[in-house]
């Protein structure tokens with residue numbers, strides 16, 4: 182499916198001021214896609230603000246060298262006007278729940294809104310939906326959009342987009358990676374994105390707290406259903422003991438699916454404001470987005486997540502039960 186970008190061109194032509202946002206707990210695809218959109222809009226001389234429901238994890242600070250571009254919604258002054266004469270561009274999400282504390286703000290946003298996304302399924306966000314569920318990253322769609330709207334890939338824009346695509350494809354290892362993914366990456370490198378700098382910024386600036394958290398989490402990895410499921414838990418107390426912060430758990434779920442024979446990996450993370458978030462990774466073709474949807478979450482076939490209101494024990498029990506029956510019905514190819 183290829184997207185007709187003329188609605189985005191129209192919104193850019195008709196508006197001078199923009200607001201860009203993305204999902205809670207933003208990842209590389211979310212933030213890198215924002216950079217891509219901001220790059221495009223600034224090339225056209227637009228006034229752009231980027232306001233997110235969550236703070237930006239420190240590992241992504243290289244995308245925002247002045248530290249002023251990614252604004253935190255809770256820190257924006259009440260009197261500060263985010264809506265007058267602005268158009269809203271939302272990247273890498275299609276559901277109200279993923280907007281977190283900004284959901285009500287977006288619901289009442291008066292101007293035009295555009296969604297650029299690749300997640301399965303979507304809520305009616307009252308937006309122009311520019312969507313391709315087969316895309317490996319929202320960043321790939323934004324790259325298409327930038328070029329289709331007559332923008333150019335300058336070094337900064339290309340750095341954001343390469344970050345987005347690399348992160349959502351697991352650095353070009355996930356099954357979603359196609360020849361076109363690598364062609365896009367090549368084009369972004371030609372535009373000035375320094376792949377080695379991006380990698381070092383993301384993976385070789387760990388804190389001791391994150392490394393301790395990885396070690397502790399791995400030491401608690403458990404398998405069940407004859408080794409077809411692997412899971413681990415991270416409580417608030419675990420974070421505190423390791424000297425880690427919530428965003429240090431990003432990517433940790435990938436370890437659960439890296440064990441031989443595991444078809445479903447899960448990481449349960451107790452949330453600062455209560456409840457538990459479970460991240461799911463499927464191998465061998467199980468659709469973990471439908472498992473996530475049964476708990477009010479969503480995502481992609483191979484990677485999904487959901488939030489549960491209960492305690493850690495209740496959440497683990499509920500999701501394990503549903504996961505066992507999903508896997509019992511699923512025959513690995």
Ligand SMILES: [Mn+2]
Nearest residue numbers: 210273319349
């Ligand atoms: Mn994405």
